[in-house]
Amino acid sequence: MDFSGLGRFSDPALFILTSLAGGAKHGYAMMQDIETLYGVRLGPGTLYGAIARLEQQRLIEPLESADRRRPYRLTPAGVVFLREQLANLESVVAIGRRRLAAQ
Amino acid sequence: MKINRTWLLRLYPRAWRDRYEDEFAALLEQCPFWLGDLLDIIVGAIDAHPHPCVPLQGGIALLIQRLRGAMILGLCASISFFGAGVTFEETAHNDYFVALTAYLPRFYPVYPVFSLVIDIGVTVALLALLVGGLPIAWAVIRHAGSVARKELRFWAVPLCSFAVLLPGSYVLLAVEDTRIALPADIAALLGVTYLVVLVGAAIASAAAASPQISGWIALVERA
Numbered sequence: 048m049d050f051s052g053l054g055r056f057s058d059p060a061l062f063i064l065t066s067l068a069g070g071a072k073h074g075y076a077m078m079q080d081i082e083t084l085y086g087v088r089l090g091p092g093t094l095y096g097a098i099a100r101l102e103q104q105r106l107i108e109p110l111e112s113a114d115r116r117r118p119y120r121l122t123p124a125g126v127v128f129l130r131e132q133l134a135n136l137e138s139v140v141a142i143g144r145r146r147l148a149a150q
Numbered sequence: 151m152k153i154n155r156t157w158l159l160r161l162y163p164r165a166w167r168d169r170y171e172d173e174f175a176a177l178l179e180q181c182p183f184w185l186g187d188l189l190d191i192i193v194g195a196i197d198a199h200p201h202p203c204v205p206l207q208g209g210i211a212l213l214i215q216r217l218r219g220a221m222i223l224g225l226c227a228s229i230s231f232f233g234a235g236v237t238f239e240e241t242a243h244n245d246y247f248v249a250l251t252a253y254l255p256r257f258y259p260v261y262p263v264f265s266l267v268i269d270i271g272v273t274v275a276l277l278a279l280l281v282g283g284l285p286i287a288w289a290v291i292r293h294a295g296s297v298a299r300k301e302l303r304f305w306a307v308p309l310c311s312f313a314v315l316l317p318g319s320y321v322l323l324a325v326e327d328t329r330i331a332l333p334a335d336i337a338a339l340l341g342v343t344y345l346v347v348l349v350g351a352a353i354a355s356a357a358a359a360s361p362q363i364s365g366w367i368a369l370v371e372r373a
Contacts, residue, residue, distance in 0.1 A: 074177040090187050092194020095174055099166070099203040115176035 059089050059097040064106065064121065064129045071110055071120035074098070101125070158188070161195035166203075307358035311351035318344060 066072060066080045074094055082088045089097075098119065101107045106125035110118045121129065158178075159171055181187075322344060325332070332340070 074173060075180045078177075078181060090184075090190025090194075091174065091177055091181065092187075092190040092192070092197075094177075095170055096194045096197055096203075099170065099198075100201075103203040115172040116180070117173040 056093070056097040056100050059093050060101055060106075061129075061132060062087060062089065063094070063097055063101060064125060064132075067107060067119060067121045067125070068129060071118045073112070073116040073118045075116065076118075158191050158195075161192060162198050166198045308351075308355035311355050315348060315351055318347070 062081045062085060063077055066077050066084070069080070072080060074091075078089055078091075078094060098107070102109065102119070105122055106128050107119045108122050110120060112118055159167060159175060162171075322340065325340075
């Protein structure tokens with residue numbers, strides 16, 4: 048599995064997965080967390096477009112909630128997926144750094 | 151920024167709203183709303199129609215929604231094609247049209263081909279209506295029978311209307327073909343009576359069938 052099926056939601060999906068790696072959160076908490084950590088503000092439409100895709104791919108799952116703000120958490124598949132993607136990113140970063148250092 | 155958020159949510163497909171509306175509305179109420187968010191939600195709603203990405207239950211609802219849309223589209227297309235074909239056939243038998251085609255020998259040979267295409271199309275459209283419509287009609291009747299027998303009475307209205315109008319139409323056409331010279335007032339009375347019965351039957355049938363169809367659609371949507 049990769050981010051290719053997420054289209055323009057691949058970056059927001061990565062932000063959401065990383066945010067949820069720190070614990071279950073509802074939509075607004077995710078928005079705040081992502082904005083604080085990365086300085087990126089996801090719009091409501093983008094956020095829920097990505098959430099819907101991640102839930103459909105069973106990478107995240109909703110939790111029961113007393114109010115309308117439904118929290119989400121990573122599934123075991125989501126944890127594995129996030130590890131793979133971060134490893135890929137680390138590889139890209141390492142190669143990029145090596146090449147820049149050679150210049 | 152004050153904005154009608156309910157209206158914004160209505161931009162999303164029904165299956166998507168069934169799954170995410172509450173929490174999405176809660177998010178909109180909670181977060182400060184920027185002008186850019188309006189565009190973001192509109193783009194998200196546009197994207198959600200081809201890619202609703204809703205889990206199982208919503209997916210089934212969406213499948214039913216699309217199936218129903220396709221059925222209605224097919225039904226409308228068949229009726230339109232049938233109507234166009236009948237109109238063409240009637241026009242083609244019109245004296246003025248025949249006379250006109252006689253003056254246009256260059257185009258006249260095209261007419262039989264058009265006529266054949268229309269005939270085949272009308273036959274296919276009618277068969278499609280029968281094949282597609284009979285299971286639906288049967289499902290509706292079965293549902294009506296299983297939920298409440300009294301609902302069957304409502305379906306009797308369009309059926310009886312059809313049963314009365316069909317022979318009535320043939321009788322009128324037969325009278326026209328025999329070239330019997332009816333007195334003008336009787337002919338006018340017959341025509342007006344037939345028109346009133348036709349319109350009345352259509353209204354009564356629609357009034358009787360609409361609540362049953364609405365109830366059936368609601369039942370399917372809840373499934």
